[in-house]
Amino acid sequence: SAVISQKPSRDICQRGTSLTIQCQVDSQVTMMFWYRQQPGQSLTLIATANQGSEATYESGFVIDKFPISRPNLTFSTLTVSNMSPEDSSIYLCSATPGRAEAFFGQGTRLTVV
Amino acid sequence: AQSVTQLGSHVSVSEGALVLLRCNYSSSVPPYLFWYVQYPNQGLQLLLKYTTGATLVKGINGFEAEFKKSETSFHLTKPSAHMSDAAEYFCAVSATGNTPLVFGKGTRLSVIA
Numbered sequence: 420s421a422v423i424s425q426k427p428s429r430d431i432c433q434r435g436t437s438l439t440i441q442c443q444v445d446s447q448v449t450m451m452f453w454y455r456q457q458p459g460q461s462l463t464l465i466a467t468a469n470q471g472s473e474a475t476y477e478s479g480f481v482i483d484k485f486p487i488s489r490p491n492l493t494f495s496t497l498t499v500s501n502m503s504p505e506d507s508s509i510y511l512c513s514a515t516p517g518r519a520e521a522f523f524g525q526g527t528r529l530t531v532v
Numbered sequence: 533a534q535s536v537t538q539l540g541s542h543v544s545v546s547e548g549a550l551v552l553l554r555c556n557y558s559s560s561v562p563p564y565l566f567w568y569v570q571y572p573n574q575g576l577q578l579l580l581k582y583t584t585g586a587t588l589v590k591g592i593n594g595f596e597a598e599f600k601k602s603e604t605s606f607h608l609t610k611p612s613a614h615m616s617d618a619a620e621y622f623c624a625v626s627a628t629g630n631t632p633l634v635f636g637k638g639t640r641l642s643v644i645a
Contacts, residue, residue: 425575452632461622462576462635511575515630521566525575 421446421516425524432502432531439498440527442512447492453485456509456526465510468495502531534559534625538636546644551595551610553639555623558604565606566624566633567597576622582606593617618643 422445432438442451450469454462466474466487474487488496499506509526516522539554557563564583568576580591587599597608606623620640624633 450630461637462633464632464634467632513633520578520581521624521626521633522578523568523576528573 420520421448421514421522423512423514423522423524425512425527427527428525429528430530432529434503434531436502437498437500438502438529439496440510440512442495442497442524444493444514444516444522446516448514448516449492450515451489451495452513452521453487453495453497454511454513456511458508462511465497499529502529504531507531534563534627534634536623536625536634536636538621538623538639540639541637542640542642544642544644545613547615548612551608551613551617551641553608553621553623553641555597555606555608555636556604557606557623557625559625559627561627564626564628565597565599566626567591567595567606567608568622568624570620570622570638572619579608579621613641613643615643615645617641 424443453465456462464477465480466476468474468487468489470489470492486498507530509528511526512524513521535558537556566581567579569579570576579595580589582589582599590596595610620638622638623636626633
């Protein structure tokens with residue numbers, strides 16, 4: 420199994436500012452994934468983050484808005500830039516340390532005012 | 533491409549009654565299938581998974597699911613609902629153990645005393 424620590428757990432931010440979310444895994448993983456869960460909705464993949472290379476973004480998500488870092492095999496950050504109220508969501512990181520089982524952080528509940 | 537359809541955005545059952553949450557998938561390759569549960573203000577917890585082998589999969593909290601390739605289904609069941617089962621349930625599919633999950637829209641389970 421894996422334990423994923425994500426912080427902050429929640430934040431209220433002013434529009435136009437940026438927030439960086441951190442995700443720490445207790446074991447080395449090749450890939451980490453960032454998801455967004457809008458209010459009352461399912462999870463949508465934002466990007467896949469491999470260590471040592473640029474993240475791969477899904478359609479509708481761009482690096483300028485959601486820059487991702489992956490400096491080593493246990494850590495990643497997602498920044499939500501130039502925030503607007505439409506960015507209010509839960510952001511979750513995930514990792515699959517082998518054996519076809521994805522683990523999730525507790526999520527970051529972001530409210531933009 | 534892969535996709536997941538969860539029939540019924542909201543299911544309500546009486547305490548002690550059978551729980552049946554429906555999930556159908558579409559996948560061009562043999563799928564890995566998952567059910568996750570999300571309690572209010574929490575992250576996702578894996579209930580069970582199917583990768584290969586036995587098609588009837590038992591998970592935590594008394595839940596089980598059966599992979600039916602001919603029906604492209606992976607329905608989640610529990611013989612007797614408890615109040616503590618009230619939560620949001622997500623069915624998900626992936627192509628391999630290291631690819632991101634594609635989620636269904638979720639089913640909110642309510643348990644009535």
